[in-house]
Amino acid sequence: MNSTLPEKHILQPSGLKLRQQRTEVVIKVLLAVIAASCVLITTGVVVALVRPTIDFFGEVGITEFLFTTDWFPLYEPPDFGVWPLVVGTFTVMLIAVIIAVPGGLFVAFFLSEYASPRTKRYLKPFLEILAGVPTVVFGFFALNFIAPNVARKIWVFSDVGFYSALAAGITVGLMILPMMTTLAEDAMAAVPRSLIDGAYALGATKRETCTGVIFPAGLSGIIAAGVIAMSRAIGETTIVLLAAGSTANFTFNAGEPMQTMSSFIGFAGLGDQPTDSTGYRTIFAVGSMLFIITFGLNMLSQRIVTRFREVYE
Amino acid sequence: MVEDMNKVMNSGVSSSASPSKVIGVSVYSDNVQSAEGNTPALEMIMESQDLKVHYGSYLAVRDVNLQVHKNEITALIGPSGCGKSTILRCFNRMNDLIPTAKVSGSVIYRGIDLYGPDANAGEVRRRIGMVFQKPNPFPKSIFDNVAFGPRVNGKPSKQETEELVERSLKRAALWDEVKDRLKQSAFSLSGGQQQRLCIARALAVDPDVLLMDEPCSALDPIATGRIEDLMHEIKGEYPIVIVTHNMQQAARVSNRTAFFNTEVDADATRPTGVLVEYDSTQKIFSAPSDPRTEQYISGRMG
Amino acid sequence: MNVNADVVGSRFAPNLRDSTSTARKSRDKIFLLVLWFATLCAVLTLFFLILTTLLKGAGRLNLSLVTNFPSPFPEDAGIQSAIFGSLWVVITSGFASLFIGLGSAIYLEEFANSTSRITRLITLNIQTLAGVPSIVFGILGLAFVARGWLGWGFSVGTASAVLTMMVLPVVVVSSREALKAVPPSLREGSYALGATKWQTIRKQVIPAAVPGIATGSILGVSRALGESAPLILLGALAYVSSNPSGFGSDYTVLPLIIMKFTQDAQDEFRAVGAAAIIVLLVLLVSLNLLAIVIRDRSRKSW
Numbered sequence: 001m002n003s004t005l006p007e008k009h010i011l012q013p014s015g016l017k018l019r020q021q022r023t024e025v026v027i028k029v030l031l032a033v034i035a036a037s038c039v040l041i042t043t044g045v046v047v048a049l050v051r052p053t054i055d056f057f058g059e060v061g062i063t064e065f066l067f068t069t070d071w072f073p074l075y076e077p078p079d080f081g082v083w084p085l086v087v088g089t090f091t092v093m094l095i096a097v098i099i100a101v102p103g104g105l106f107v108a109f110f111l112s113e114y115a116s117p118r119t120k121r122y123l124k125p126f127l128e129i130l131a132g133v134p135t136v137v138f139g140f141f142a143l144n145f146i147a148p149n150v151a152r153k154i155w156v157f158s159d160v161g162f163y164s165a166l167a168a169g170i171t172v173g174l175m176i177l178p179m180m181t182t183l184a185e186d187a188m189a190a191v192p193r194s195l196i197d198g199a200y201a202l203g204a205t206k207r208e209t210c211t212g213v214i215f216p217a218g219l220s221g222i223i224a225a226g227v228i229a230m231s232r233a234i235g236e237t238t239i240v241l242l243a244a245g246s247t248a249n250f251t252f253n254a255g256e257p258m259q260t261m262s263s264f265i266g267f268a269g270l271g272d273q274p275t276d277s278t279g280y281r282t283i284f285a286v287g288s289m290l291f292i293i294t295f296g297l298n299m300l301s302q303r304i305v306t307r308f309r310e311v312y313e
Numbered sequence: 314m315v316e317d318m319n320k321v322m323n324s325g326v327s328s329s330a331s332p333s334k335v336i337g338v339s340v341y342s343d344n345v346q347s348a349e350g351n352t353p354a355l356e357m358i359m360e361s362q363d364l365k366v367h368y369g370s371y372l373a374v375r376d377v378n379l380q381v382h383k384n385e386i387t388a389l390i391g392p393s394g395c396g397k398s399t400i401l402r403c404f405n406r407m408n409d410l411i412p413t414a415k416v417s418g419s420v421i422y423r424g425i426d427l428y429g430p431d432a433n434a435g436e437v438r439r440r441i442g443m444v445f446q447k448p449n450p451f452p453k454s455i456f457d458n459v460a461f462g463p464r465v466n467g468k469p470s471k472q473e474t475e476e477l478v479e480r481s482l483k484r485a486a487l488w489d490e491v492k493d494r495l496k497q498s499a500f501s502l503s504g505g506q507q508q509r510l511c512i513a514r515a516l517a518v519d520p521d522v523l524l525m526d527e528p529c530s531a532l533d534p535i536a537t538g539r540i541e542d543l544m545h546e547i548k549g550e551y552p553i554v555i556v557t558h559n560m561q562q563a564a565r566v567s568n569r570t571a572f573f574n575t576e577v578d579a580d581a582t583r584p585t586g587v588l589v590e591y592d593s594t595q596k597i598f599s600a601p602s603d604p605r606t607e608q609y610i611s612g613r614m615g
Numbered sequence: 616m617n618v619n620a621d622v623v624g625s626r627f628a629p630n631l632r633d634s635t636s637t638a639r640k641s642r643d644k645i646f647l648l649v650l651w652f653a654t655l656c657a658v659l660t661l662f663f664l665i666l667t668t669l670l671k672g673a674g675r676l677n678l679s680l681v682t683n684f685p686s687p688f689p690e691d692a693g694i695q696s697a698i699f700g701s702l703w704v705v706i707t708s709g710f711a712s713l714f715i716g717l718g719s720a721i722y723l724e725e726f727a728n729s730t731s732r733i734t735r736l737i738t739l740n741i742q743t744l745a746g747v748p749s750i751v752f753g754i755l756g757l758a759f760v761a762r763g764w765l766g767w768g769f770s771v772g773t774a775s776a777v778l779t780m781m782v783l784p785v786v787v788v789s790s791r792e793a794l795k796a797v798p799p800s801l802r803e804g805s806y807a808l809g810a811t812k813w814q815t816i817r818k819q820v821i822p823a824a825v826p827g828i829a830t831g832s833i834l835g836v837s838r839a840l841g842e843s844a845p846l847i848l849l850g851a852l853a854y855v856s857s858n859p860s861g862f863g864s865d866y867t868v869l870p871l872i873i874m875k876f877t878q879d880a881q882d883e884f885r886a887v888g889a890a891a892i893i894v895l896l897v898l899l900v901s902l903n904l905l906a907i908v909i910r911d912r913s914r915k916s917w
Binding site for chain 3: 017020021023024027028030031032034035036037038039041042044045048049052102103106107109110114123126127129130132133134135136137138139140141143144145174177178181205206207210211228231234235236237238241242262265266269270275283284287290291294295298302
Binding site: 405407410412435436437438439440442443445447449450451452453461462465466511514515518 | 728798800801802803804805806807808809810811814818819822823
């Protein structure tokens with residue numbers, strides 16, 4: 001054998017390698033199709049919402065929807081003024097956020113600056129378990145503990161009944177507290193240690209470091225977390241459905257039963273509306289509103305994170 | 314294929330006696346030259362011609378012309394950032410895996426351009442094995458580590474696989490230490506053993522050339538010594554190209570040495586690697602012809 | 616000397632004692648108190664939640680709870696059909712979301728160009744999906760799966776499909792993280808032996824990423840197990856007196872049977888709901904323990 005002559009074949013793919021290459025192509029295409037199916041789901045959500053929503057506004061009229069204040073879409077004769085739902089949603093969300101955002105922030109301060117590693121080791125799994133409790137269990141908790149023992153005790157403006165926006169809001173707030181804590185902690189962890197040490201080196205106390213350095217430096221992340229918390233509170237269905245009742249009262253008194261957009265959808269879905277009715281399409285119209293609001297809030301949160309992120313060298 | 318089989322069988326019979334290895338490889342050339350010294354008739358296995366590598370728009374290393382000969386160890390030395398590892402990775406197309414890397418010029422292996430239409434990256438890497446800076450055993454058993462290469466390059470039977478694993482571990486001088494614990498995790502081995510396992514793993518696919526990228530930089534002196542002995546033992550079967558930052562090591566193990574340096578080109582902001590001098594190791598370390606080589610050698614060793 | 620030391624000691628020695636003003640001190644104390652209070656509230660929430668459930672449900676926590684079907688008499692009412700319904704829905708959607716989620720993650724991490732428009736679109740899309748309120752998935756299922764396009768009715772298949780879509784973002788994100796965490800040296804080692812991309816992914820990358828993928832999938836499965844909102848729209852809020860026998864069967868699941876019992880006017884039924892919560896929580900905790908075991912075992916063996 002003369003080794004100076006090139007042996008062209010030696011680096012060419014063998015039959016095995018050729019088969020393997022064909023497998024590669026098939027696999028790649030298959031995986032691309034799978035990945036693309038994720039996009040299909042979002043498209044599906046949008047398509048599912050758009051058509052019935054357009055039909056709904058063809059039947060109801062945007063004026064009635066936006067400028068009247070009675071919401072009885074499933075009764076005869078129906079009323080389609082959306083304000084009770086908007087107020088209900090806003091009330092529950094506000095109560096939840098008042099509890100979850102400062103609460104989560106305080107727990108995050110505690111975890112990142114005050115707690116010893118030992119305390120942290122016990123506290124973290126606790127919060128993880130709390131975050132993993134199903135919403136229906138929180139709904140049960142709202143009816144059996146929060147409503148009688150908390151809501152009824154603290155609400156001085158009126159009596160609080162079995163169902164109330166207040167009990168629902170408090171419970172939703174407690175439910176999102178662990179998530180808020182985690183997000184706030186992440187935002188605080190992004191603050192460079194040198195900045196924090198700098199504050200301590202100037203003789204600042206832990207409180208002054210928390211409120212004067214960590215909070216402002218992590219503010220964009222904390223605000224973004226707060227916006228996510230709002231979005232979660234608005235989207236929560238089961239707790240509200242169980243704890244706030246199913247009447248769309250147009251009231252600003254949180255001690256009364258209320259309906260939110262998401263709890264209305266859950267409530268209307270129960271009645272098994274005929275597919276081709278305005279009542280059925282109401283689900284989709286309200287669903288569209290819910291989707292747009294939560295989508296907008298999530299985008300806003302991401303914007304805040306990317307736009308206002310402090311860049312530390 | 315026939316040659317490959319011969320080689321495997323010959324070396325498998327006696328893994329430590331070097332004469333048989335010479336016989337084993339002699340199927341490629343009838344006249345085997347001594348590896349020592351600078352014999353011009355030595356058979357050339359690989360050659361790079363005007364090799365250049367860009368990372369994006371940055372020229373990392375340029376104008377590399379060097380040859381790899383049979384029965385020899387070729388060392389690439391130079392200060393860090395001079396592109397020696399980059400060049401090494403061109404020799405088995407590992408740079409394909411870095412999306413921004415662009416190789417120009419050619420690497421001729423037995424008359425075929427590695428970057429030409431007649432070369433398949435998988436085949437290239439099968440024939441030109443590589444051992445990395447840090448031992449990187451797979452998170453599998455010792456046996457499966459060695460068997461992985463043969464399995465992806467064909468479907469050997471259980472018996473064939475067992476034989477191949479034993480042979481490869483013997484050639485890498487690891488068999489006696491691991492023969493009773495082949496099913497254990499590769500991570501249970503010491504660093505030096507892990508690196509020899511990686512060498513055994515590379516040998517198991519029966520390569521033609523072995524590339525080593527600073528294979529001892531993560532090891533203690535004793536483990537380093539064992540790897541160096543091993544390199545001497547196997548270089549007759551597997552020509553070796555080694556990148557090392559340790560000049561003593563280059564002087565100890567290699568037959569030829571290529572010295573790389575960095576230069577800032579007129580139109581560039583970052584330094585580019587260049588091949589300064591390539592010659593027999595003896596010459597490079599005793600009488601280099603380029604003053605930069607001399608400066609580097611004396612500066613480091615003196 | 617003495618005089619000097621005296622002077623230094625008396626007039627210029629720094630005061631290292633605590634000079635913090637009392638107002639500042641009390642503000643610090645109040646702040647700490649607030650932090651303690653918030654943390655205590657979080658801890659107490661879980662404590663009272665479990666206490667309330669136990670007080671209400673412990674009396675009904677017996678074998679007949681899990682062996683009986685719903686009944687008009689609270690002392691006979693059980694949740695067997697809901698347990699089986701949950702198992703059906705959660706296992707099938709778990710496998711489906713693992714298949715689609717891991718497939719997407721492999722494509723995005725290993726094959727797709729990370730800067731390409733399509734990759735960014737898919738990533739953005741998954742972020743969006745993760746933020747969609749779960750009830751909206753119910754609407755999607757109602758429009759396309761239960762009625763309309765697929766027309767599967769209120770069945771196990773519908774619930775499974777909707778939960779798959781809901782859990783998908785969790786699986787994709789955690790699988791991508793797990794794949795990203797596989798060290799490049801492992802891939803390099805595999806490629807250097809001539810393995811193809813898919814061989815490298817299948818035999819090295821995925822096995823190394825299994826703990827992360829499993830942990831993420833179990834997290835997704837536990838979300839599916841506790842999820843209630845979308846299934847309200849899909850016919851699960853009902854007393855069902857037989858176990859599902861296939862994808863076309865009527866079904867209910869644990870969270871929804873709990874909801875149904877919790878809404879009941881009769882206190883004895885609400886106690887059944889509380890007992891069912893205990894069953895659900897036990898299942899969830901065991902799932903999470905499983906995840907922890909998988910994580911620890913994988914760490915130990917390699």
